[in-house]
Amino acid sequence: MKYWLSFLLVLLLAGCATPAPDAGSAQGAASLTVVTTTTIVGDIVTQVGGDHIQLSILLPVGADPHSFDPTPQDVAQVADADIIFANGAGLEAFLDNLIESAGATERVVYLDQGIEFVSGLEQAATGEADHAGGDPHLWTDPNNVMVWVHTITRTLNELDPANAITYSANADTYAAKLLTLDSWIRQQVALIPAENREIVTDHAQLGYFVQEYGFKQVGAIVPGYSSMAEPSAQELAHIEDEIASLGVKAIFVGNTVNPTLAERVAEDTGTQIVFFYTGSLSAPGGEAATYLEYMRYNTTAIVDALK
Ligand SMILES: [Zn+2]
Incomplete structure (x- = not known):
């Protein structure tokens, strides 16, 4: 690449x-x-x-x-x-x-x-x-x-x-x-032990990041690539099992979605919720007001949660 x-x-x-x-x-x-x-x-x-x-x-x-x-x-x-x-x-x-x-x-x-x-x-x-x-x-x-x-x-x-x-x-x-x-x-991701490079998100939104920087997408709370999908009880149980059995350290929830479901899964599995940016930048002057700031913010949030 x-x-x-x-x-x-x-x-x-x-x-x-x-x-x-x-x-x-x-x-x-x-x-x-x-x-x-x-x-x-x-x-x-x-x-x-x-x-x-x-x-x-x-x-x-x-x-x-x-x-x-x-x-x-x-x-x-x-x-x-x-x-x-x-x-x-x-x-x-x-x-x-x-x-x-x-x-x-x-x-x-x-x-x-x-x-x-x-x-x-x-x-x-x-x-x-x-x-x-x-x-x-x-x-x-x-x-x-x-x-x-x-x-x-x-x-x-x-x-x-x-x-x-x-x-x-x-x-x-x-x-x-x-x-x-x-x-x-790449330098930041290298700080995360390889066995911790497991990602769970509110909906599947980090596919390209995951692929390029060597993570594993364990799953998403809402199945699929849109925040509008809804998981079945069976799908929720499955993702909770995965989170528990793999010892996933965090669930990443974006700024443009409703966090309720992810919060429930976090509570059920004793996992922490980490908020980051997804479909939108922050307001001008905010912490992720440009794409470069957005990527630095998100990368830092991921590294801090998983390292
Ligand atoms: Zn999305």
Whole structure:
């Protein structure tokens, strides 16, 4: 994966910029009206677009992308946008209807392109998952976000070639930060004894993180990849057995879900609940206000609970 990342970085450095013959647009004036679904997608698009885009984010801080219900104002915003960036992979259950209502089918960029889906979760086979592709929480591996940066940069460069040099330069700067984040996560995870690298979450949301950094996903309280699924009594009993027999040290519960069920399982099994961030960044100025802060916060929470 590391080699592949370096290759992508070289592509970003060398390939994306199409020098504009004249910089006709005024310095600092936004050239493009951009809409994103989640705050996480919004942050990555901001890193590349900078001052040259005017960005609106549909989901408020703390909203659950699985169950979000757009307003008529959201439809109008999407209808007016030059381009819309979505996570895709079935994360935003509202997306298809929204895009159709807004007549924006031709202007959506799905950031799942070029990413190989993880779908190893045993519970997903119960049919509870709300999409067939696999885990939609693509951003939990920064290597996937590197793919997003490339897709976003290519898109903005095509739509607004006058600012392509800036977009590509922003992308290079951010790609370097993602590489740093990736090595930092590896160093942190190395602090956890191998036998403790077992993850239980409220719903299956860490598939890419688990795969990339050598964890085992023991299971999830809510079966499948959406927070909207409900476990049967049998499924709950099964996960409680797993937690007890493996001596799992923590249940990780995200900021965009209802923790009630996970709290019950924690109580039944004598396990601790650890809160972290899932479908949304924190409010601006908070502890996870950017994607980089979000990943550092979550990694630290996981390492502290399991080491
Ligand atoms: Zn989720």
